[in-house]
Amino acid sequence: MWGLIRAEWLRFHRWALVLGLLHLGWLLFADRVADPLQQQAIVYQVYLGILALLGTAFGLYQVSAYARQAAWIDLLHRPVAPRRIGAALLLTGLALTCVAVALPVALLLPFHDITAGQGVESRHLLFPLVAWAVGATGYLLGVHLRLGPPRLAFTATILLVWLYQAQASGPAAAGLQVLAAGIAFLLALGDFRPDRTAPDRLPRRMATSFVAALAIGVVGTFALRFALQIGMMLVGNHPLNGVPPTGGLVEAMRADGAALMASGLASRPSERNRFWSEQAGLSEVVTIVPELRDATARFSLTSPGDSTIEDDVSRLVWSFSHDTMRYAATSMATRRPWKPELSPPPLPVPPLVAGDGQTIIAGNRILQYEAQSSRFSDRITLPAGERLIAPPQPAWDQLAILSDHALRVYDGRVMRHGDGNLPPLGTVDLAGPPGALVRIDMLELLDGYLVSFTYGQRSAEGRSQPEQQLWLVEAGRVTPVLRRPLDPDYPAIMRHADLWFAPLLTSGAAALRGAFGPPNVMADTGPRAAPSSILALALLLHILSALGAWWRGGRVLTDRRERVIWVIAALFLGPPMLIAFLLLHRRKTSC
Numbered sequence: 047m048w049g050l051i052r053a054e055w056l057r058f059h060r061w062a063l064v065l066g067l068l069h070l071g072w073l074l075f076a077d078r079v080a081d082p083l084q085q086q087a088i089v090y091q092v093y094l095g096i097l098a099l100l101g102t103a104f105g106l107y108q109v110s111a112y113a114r115q116a117a118w119i120d121l122l123h124r125p126v127a128p129r130r131i132g133a134a135l136l137l138t139g140l141a142l143t144c145v146a147v148a149l150p151v152a153l154l155l156p157f158h159d160i161t162a163g164q165g166v167e168s169r170h171l172l173f174p175l176v177a178w179a180v181g182a183t184g185y186l187l188g189v190h191l192r193l194g195p196p197r198l199a200f201t202a203t204i205l206l207v208w209l210y211q212a213q214a215s216g217p218a219a220a221g222l223q224v225l226a227a228g229i230a231f232l233l234a235l236g237d238f239r240p241d242r243t244a245p246d247r248l249p250r251r252m253a254t255s256f257v258a259a260l261a262i263g264v265v266g267t268f269a270l271r272f273a274l275q276i277g278m279m280l281v282g283n284h285p286l287n288g289v290p291p292t293g294g295l296v297e298a299m300r301a302d303g304a305a306l307m308a309s310g311l312a313s314r315p316s317e318r319n320r321f322w323s324e325q326a327g328l329s330e331v332v333t334i335v336p337e338l339r340d341a342t343a344r345f346s347l348t349s350p351g352d353s354t355i356e357d358d359v360s361r362l363v364w365s366f367s368h369d370t371m372r373y374a375a376t377s378m379a380t381r382r383p384w385k386p387e388l389s390p391p392p393l394p395v396p397p398l399v400a401g402d403g404q405t406i407i408a409g410n411r412i413l414q415y416e417a418q419s420s421r422f423s424d425r426i427t428l429p430a431g432e433r434l435i436a437p438p439q440p441a442w443d444q445l446a447i448l449s450d451h452a453l454r455v456y457d458g459r460v461m462r463h464g465d466g467n468l469p470p471l472g473t474v475d476l477a478g479p480p481g482a483l484v485r486i487d488m489l490e491l492l493d494g495y496l497v498s499f500t501y502g503q504r505s506a507e508g509r510s511q512p513e514q515q516l517w518l519v520e521a522g523r524v525t526p527v528l529r530r531p532l533d534p535d536y537p538a539i540m541r542h543a544d545l546w547f548a549p550l551l552t553s554g555a556a557a558l559r560g561a562f563g564p565p566n567v568m569a570d571t572g573p574r575a576a577p578s579s580i581l582a583l584a585l586l587l588h589i590l591s592a593l594g595a596w597w598r599g600g601r602v603l604t605d606r607r608e609r610v611i612w613v614i615a616a617l618f619l620g621p622p623m624l625i626a627f628l629l630l631h632r633r634k635t636s637c
Contacts, residue, residue, distance in 0.1 A: 047126055047130050047131070047133075047134045048134075050126075050131065050134040050135070050138075051134045051137065051138050054108075054134070054135055054138040054139075055138055055141070055142070058108070058138075058139075058142050059142065059145075061142075062142040062143075062145040062146045063145065063146075065100075065146040066145050066146045066147075066149055066150050067150075069146060069147065069150040070149075070150035070153055070154070073150055073151065073154045074154065074157060077154065077157065077158055077161070077162065081158075081162065081164065081354075081365065082154070082158075083158060083164075083166065083167075083170050083173075084164070084349075084353070084354055084365050085348075085349075086348065086349055086350070086351060086352060087348035087349060087350055090347070090348050091210065091348075094176070094177070094180045094209075095210075097147055097177060097180050097181040097184065098180050098181065098183065098184035098206055099184065100181065100184070101143060101147075101180075101181040101182065101183070101184030101185035101186075101187075101188065102184040102185065102187055102188035102191070103188065104139070104142075104143070104185050104188060105139065105184070105185040105186060105187065105188020105189040105190075105191070105192070105234075106188040106189075106191060106192050107188075108135070108139055108188075108189070109135070109188075109189050109192045109193055110192060112135075113192055113193060118242065122238070122240050128238045128239050128240060129235060129238060131238060132234070132235050132237070132238025133235060135238075136186065136189065136231060136234055136235060139185055139186075139189070140182050140185070140186075140231075143178060143181050143182050143185050144178055146181075147177050147178050147181040147182075148174040148175070148177055148178035148181075149174075151173050151174040151177045152174040155170060155171070155173070155174075161381065162376070162381055164363075164365045164367075164374060164376050164383075167367055167368055167369050168345070168368075168369055169216060169345045169346070169347060169368050169369075172216075172217065172220045172347060173347070175220055175223075175224070176219070176220050176223055176347065179220070179223035179224045179226070179227045180209060180223055182227045182230075182231075183205055183206065183209065183223070183226050183227045183230045184206065186227065186230035186231050186233070186234045187202055187203055187205065187206065187230050187233075187234075189234040189237070190202050190230065190233045190234045190237060191203075193234070193237035193238070193242060194233065194234075194237050195254065195630065197629040197630070198254055198255070198258045198626065198629050198630055201257060201258040201260075201261035201262065201626075202230070202233055202257060202261075203261070204257065204260055204261035204264065204265075205226045205229060205230055206226075207261075207264070208222075208226065208555075208558060208559070209222070209223055209226055211559045212558075212559055212561070212563070213559060213560050213561075213563030213564075213566070214561060214562035214563050215343045215345070215346035215347065215348075215563065215564055216343065216344070216345035216346050216347060217345065218562035218563075219346075219347055219562075220347070221562070222561070222562065233254075233257075236250060248605075248608055248611075251630065252611065252615070254630070255615075255623065255626040255627060255630055256615075256619075256623075256626075258622075258626040258629065258630070259548075259551060259615075259619050259622040259623040259625070259626040260551050260554070260555060260622070262548075262622040262625050262626060263544075263547065263548030263551030263552055263555070263619075263620075263622040264548075264551070264552060264555050266547060266548065266621075266622060266625075267543050267544045267547055267548060267552055270540075270543045270547060271506075271507075271540050271543050274537070274539070274540040274543075275540070278536075285535035285536070290535070291533060291535055293309075293532065293533050294512075294532060294533040294534070294535040295484075295500075295502040295505055295512040295532045295533065295534055295535055296535045297309075298484070298485075298500050298502075298512075298514060298532055299484060299485070299500070299502075302331070302333075303326075303331030303332065303333045303487040303488075303489075303498075304326045304327050304329075304331045306487055306498060306500070306514070307322070307323065307326040307331060307487060307489055307496070307498055307516075308323045308326055308327065309514075309530075310498055310514045310516050310528065310530050311323040311326075311516070311528075313528065313530045314527075314528045314530075319527075319528075322489070322491075322496055325489065325491070326489050326496075329489060329490060330442065330490070331487050331488065331489050332439060332440075332441040332442070332446065332487070332488045333485060333486070333487050333488075334436050334439045334446055334448050334453075334485065334486040334487075334488070335436065335484075335485050335486075336435040336436050336448060336480070336483050336484075336485075336568070337435075337436055337437065338350075338351070338398060338407065338434060338435045338436060338437070339435065339481075339566075339568040340566065340568070341395075341433065341564050341565065341566040341567075341568070342395050342396040342397070342398065342409075342564075343395065343396070343564035344368050344371070344395065344396060345368050346368075346396065346564075349396060349398070350398070351398040351399070352398065352399050353365075353366045353396060353397055353398055353399055354366075354399065355373070355399055355403060355404070355406075355415050356403065357415070357417050357420065358417075359417040359418065360417060360420050361377060361378040361379055362375045362376065362377060362378065362384055362420060363375065363376045363377075363378060364376075364390075364415070366393075366396060366397060368396060370392070371392045371393055371394075371396075372389065372390045372391070372392050372393070373390040373422065374390075375420070386420055386421070388421055390422045391413070391422055391424065393406075393408040393409075393411065393413075394408060394409045394410070394411065395408055395409040396408070397413075400437040400438070401437065404416075404417070405437060405438060405461075406422070407434050407437060409433055409434070410427060410428040410429065410430065410431075410432045410433060410434065410449070411424065411426070411427050411428070412424075412425045412426040412427075412434065412438060412447070413425060414461065425460055425461055426438075426447060426456065426460055428447070428449050428454075429451075431451075432449040432450060432451045432452075433449060433450050433567065434447065434448065434449050435448055435449060435450050435480060435483075435568060436448040438461065440458070441455065441488055441490075442490055443457075443458050444456060444457060444458055444471060445457070445458050445460055445461055446486075446488060447470075448486065450476070450480040450567045450568065451475065451476060451480075452473050452474060452475045452476060453473070453474045453476070453486060453497065454470040454472070454473050454474075455470055455471045455472045455473075455488075455495065455519075456468060456470050456471065457471060472494070472495060472519040472522070472524070473524070474497055474517050474519055474524050475524075476499070477499070477515055478499065478501045478513070478515070478572065479501075479510070479570045479571055479572040480567055480568055480570065481503060481504075481510075481567065481568045481569055481570045481571040481572075482501040482502060482503045482504070482505075482509075482510035482511075482570075482571040482572050483499065483500070483501055483503060484500045484501060484502050484503050485500045486498065486499055486500070487500075491520070493520055493521065494518060494519050494520030494521065495518075495519040495520075496516065496517075496518055496519075496527070497516070497517045497518075497519060498514060498515070498516050499514070499515040499516075499517070500512075500513075500514050500532075501513045501514075501515070501572075502532060502534070503571060504571055505534045505536075505541070506534070506535075506536050506540075506541060507541060507544075508538075508541035508542040508544075508545070508574060508576065509571040509572075509574060510571040510572050511531075511534075511572065511575065512531070512532035512533065512534050513529060513530065513531055513532055514529070514530040514532060515528075515529050515530075516528050516529075516530075538576070538577050538579070538580055539580070539583075542576045542577075542580045545576050545580055545581070545584055546580050546581075546583040546584040546587060547584075547587070547620065547621060547622070548619065548620050548621070548622045549584060549620070550618060550619055550620070551619055551620075551622055584620070587620055587621055588616075588617055588618070588620045588621075589617070591616040591617065591619075591620050591621050591623065591624040592613050592614075592616045592617035594616070594624050595609075595612045595613045595615075595616035595623070595624055595627055596609065596613045598627065598628065598631070599612055599613065599627075599631075602631040603631065612627055615627075
């Protein structure tokens with residue numbers, strides 16, 4: 047075994063060192079151009095995606111020399127257990143991946159700490175582990191793609207999709223990535239057996255088929271919706287092509303504030319509503335969109351938005367530290383730390399910086415950075431338990447603040463002069479789930495405001511009920527004006543494709559995606575209501591899947607117990623499990 051490890055190391059070590067040096071050079075160059083430790087999530091996702099692709103290519107290349115039948119017999123025809131031979135090859139590949147991927151990232155950290163003003167935080171110590179885990183997962187999946195079952199091995203790439211969509215942060219995210227690498231290692235190690243064409247044992251076959259069914263359920267649901275949308279485009283009734291249907295959510299999302307207000311008021315004709323509709327056409331309507339849908343958490347490895355402040359007046363760059371939960375300044379000229387006279391205040395959660403580069407949003411607090419004095423000032427603090435879901439929006443001479451609980455209107459002096467003790471001029475509690483909110487439109491009246499709430503986020507996936515609500519804010523009182531149901535624009539068979547195709551699998555995938563993630567109220571889109579026809583279709587398809595597994599099992603299986611197990615699995619997991627069963631078991635033909 048050790049001789050095989052040494053031979054495999056000598057086979058690739060030069061390539062690993064060259065790739066590691068190129069990787070390190072690119073990281074050091076990036077460190078001089080921008081701070082690679084303070085980037086947004088999309089930057090790290092692209093970077094890790096490249097590492098996963100390189101790892102997959104390496105895995106495919108490494109075992110291709112052994113995959114041919116003659117070479118495979120020569121590899122395994124030795125007095126060592128096949129699993130030990132596989133472990134030797136895989137562990138060597140993981141060590142080479144560590145040299146090419148993890149070591150350059152580990153060397154970047156002390157270089158950055160010495161040459162950059164903003165030091166390395168404790169959360170950054172996980173970066174080498176994360177980079178290695180993702181690259182190793184790609185490498186092990188490459189091995190599995192080459193050696194695994196030809197018709198099912200590709201479904202294991204669902205592990206990379208899981209890592210991309212997982213909402214876990216900080217050490218939990220690193221733990222999930224290591225777990226994915228461990229699962230990929232077991233999949234690849236199980237492929238090392240003398241006869242790769244022989245069927246696996248029943249437990250491994252069922253585990254492999256479950257992974258395949260999970261991938262087919264997730265990807266198949268997306269493919270079904272995509273195919274239905276293509277069909278709607280070909281027929282010519284897709285809501286996103288041309289003029290959207292009247293009274294639908296797409297029309298409400300595309301309309302300007304005045305037109306949306308007028309459409310809502312026209313649904314309940316009255317003298318007062320006609321007057322407001324005319325006023326909406328003549329006055330300025332302010333629109334607020336809940337942009338901040340992802341929650342921030344301490345020690346998270348990435349940030350959903352920009353948290354860095356660049357002060358061109360004082361030539362300072364302010365970066366947020368998760369260790370101290372404060373901002374720290376670095377001089378642009380010297381790249382050395384700069385200590386302010388007044389220390390920035392501690393923040394409850396990692397912040398996000400609004401588009402103006404000076405407004406800071408941290409949970410339920412709004413702060414403002416003053417470039418002339420290089421100071422941070424508190425402006426507005428919302429009640430405990432609330433979180434801002436949109437940047438502060440100027441509304442005429444006032445300021446609109448949207449949280450996951452309510453919309454508040456403040457006097458404009460709150461941001462100009464920092465008078466945070468001023469009470470809000472008006473407050474409208476959200477009457478629907480915050481995750482379903484699409485937009486808010488405000489019309490200023492003579493003695494109040496008319497506010498329109500449009501709900502329906504993710505309604506194309508059946509996750510919310512489209513609706514428009516109008517509220518009157520007048521003299522400190524909030525009065526409901528009307529509720530207008532909106533058409534979801536898409537047929538129910540497309541919106542609820544996950545329910546009739548793979549309800550348990552897609553629900554399980556959603557649970558895995560949100561496992562160990564920070565609590566996020568914006569994930570709440572309200573209760574889901576599916577038509578009874580969709581539920582009946584789901585029941586019919588699951589019964590037909592079980593019957594199909596029973597019929598096909600009688601032709602390809604000899605064990606009655608295994609046949610019953612497959613039927614039960616198809617009954618509960620539906621068409622994806624039947625498809626996995628058909629891919630795994632082909633009917634044997636006589637010579």
